Amino acid sequence: MSRIRGLKCRECGRLYPVEAIHVCEDCFGPLEVDYDYELIRTRISRESIAAGPRGLWRYRDLLPIEGERVVDIGAGLTPLVRADNLARELGLRELYIKNDSVNPSYSFKDRPVSVASSKAIQFGFDTLACASTGNLACSVAAHAARAGLRACVFIPADLEQGKILGAAIYEPTFFAVDGNYDDVNRLCSEVVDQYNWAFVNINLRPYYSEGSKTLAFEVAEQLGWRAPDHVVAPIASGSLFTKLWKGFNELRKVGLIDSLDVRMSAAQPLGCSPVYTAFVDGTETVRPVRPNTIAKSLAIGNPADGYYCLKIVAESRGSCEAASDPEIVEGIKLLARTEGIFTETAGGVTIACLKKLVAAGKIDPDEVTVAYITGNGLKTQEAIADHVVQPVRIAPTIESFQAALREREPALA
Numbered sequence: 001m002s003r004i005r006g007l008k009c010r011e012c013g014r015l016y017p018v019e020a021i022h023v024c025e026d027c028f029g030p031l032e033v034d035y036d037y038e039l040i041r042t043r044i045s046r047e048s049i050a051a052g053p054r055g056l057w058r059y060r061d062l063l064p065i066e067g068e069r070v071v072d073i074g075a076g077l078t079p080l081v082r083a084d085n086l087a088r089e090l091g092l093r094e095l096y097i098k099n100d101s102v103n104p105s106y107s108f109k110d111r112p113v114s115v116a117s118s119k120a121i122q123f124g125f126d127t128l129a130c131a132s133t134g135n136l137a138c139s140v141a142a143h144a145a146r147a148g149l150r151a152c153v154f155i156p157a158d159l160e161q162g163k164i165l166g167a168a169i170y171e172p173t174f175f176a177v178d179g180n181y182d183d184v185n186r187l188c189s190e191v192v193d194q195y196n197w198a199f200v201n202i203n204l205r206p207y208y209s210e211g212s213k214t215l216a217f218e219v220a221e222q223l224g225w226r227a228p229d230h231v232v233a234p235i236a237s238g239s240l241f242t243k244l245w246k247g248f249n250e251l252r253k254v255g256l257i258d259s260l261d262v263r264m265s266a267a268q269p270l271g272c273s274p275v276y277t278a279f280v281d282g283t284e285t286v287r288p289v290r291p292n293t294i295a296k297s298l299a300i301g302n303p304a305d306g307y308y309c310l311k312i313v314a315e316s317r318g319s320c321e322a323a324s325d326p327e328i329v330e331g332i333k334l335l336a337r338t339e340g341i342f343t344e345t346a347g348g349v350t351i352a353c354l355k356k357l358v359a360a361g362k363i364d365p366d367e368v369t370v371a372y373i374t375g376n377g378l379k380t381q382e383a384i385a386d387h388v389v390q391p392v393r394i395a396p397t398i399e400s401f402q403a404a405l406r407e408r409e410p411a412l413a
Contacts, residue, residue, distance in 0.1 A: 008034040022205040031206045033064040041254045056214040071117040071147045075103045075110035080222040085338040090358045096370045105142045106376035107135035112211030117143040119207040120198035127197040131188040133297045134163030141170035162379035209239045216247025229367035230263045232354045236298045238305030245312045264318040267353035269293035275306045279320035294383045295345040319362040323352035342377035
């Protein structure tokens with residue numbers, strides 16, 4: 001028996017076979033993978049997971065891949081850091097940082113792309129493609145290289161150099177589009193209609209998005225098989241946020257955790273905050289915006305899953321917050337100064353919003369809180385280059401050193 005029943009429309013519930021499709025023909029609602037949880041419950045256990053691979057594929061029973069071959073570049077099982085220094089500064093008792101900036105291509109995108117590229121091979125595609133704000137392009141190019149597939153990636157032309165180089169090193173066919181991510185995505189939606197390519201976040205989106213659930217699975221396992229009380233995660237398209245919620249709920253359905261009472265809070269950059277704006281306005285209507293933020297990886301003005309994010313925030317009794325560009329920079333510096341983790345601008349959004357949520361009383365000081373850090377700071381150096389300490393230039397003499405030390409750090413001289 002198969003544990004994968006097929007695809008199911010989130011809106012009308014219509015069932016579809018396991019194919020490279022992503023939109024319901026009846027109501028145009030998004031499709032997602034439908035599992036037989038009762039069957040999975042008989043197959044999966046904490047012990048079977050512990051005996052599995054040291055990476056995201058240890059949760060294979062809850063992922064939409066059947067057959068032996070998977071595309072694996074070593075993603076997953078990233079550190080869950082108990083952030084006591086940051087917790088003290090913010091006034092929290094128990095705070096954890098899920099540091100996904102240390103995946104092979106330096107972002108959480110390696111999780112969904114590992115799943116999507118594995119599915120692409122099962123479907124017989126020979127070209128892996130994506131519309132990307134940067135991190136996804138890096139991951140798609142890396143996984144295509146590993147799988148022996150052609151890669152074709154599309155990005156906004158004004159992307160950070162770290163992300164351009166991070167993808168270019170794998171030698172994909174690379175298109176920099178004059179426009180923002182929403183322009184790129186519209187173009188790719190036309191391309192996928194004319195070319196038989198596996199676009200991970202378009203025609204393979206139902207399978208691709210499932211990989212993000214492993215960020216919930218890992219946190220629960222790393223906490224001793226329990227869900228946290230509160231989660232703070234960034235929103236771009238909203239896919240990560242919705243799959244975190246789905247992941248925690250699946251663990252309860254198959255008996256891996258005993259209960260679930262996690263509150264989900266969303267973080268957006270103020271310069272691209274359609275979900276936050278809808279939350280503040282008390283509406284479920286997410287109105288598209290034109291992005292204007294240094295957090296380019298979150299600069300999606302028309303988030304596909306924005307509506308579902310709002311529903312999850314409400315259902316879980318969570319909240320939503322937004323951070324300005326200066327607050328994003330301070331968030332990056334705060335995490336680095338307190339916990340030694342250098343995150344990109346998306347992580348700066350998460351930390352800045354975490355700080356604001358605590359200050360506003362939206363996070364209880366006694367809640368076990370997890371903040372998700374999704375990308376590495378070396379990819380967005382431009383954002384903080386003018387806001388960090390500069391080296392003091394000295395001559396190669398002890399006298400020059402001591403003079404500079406007296407000027408810069410008199411307490412140490």
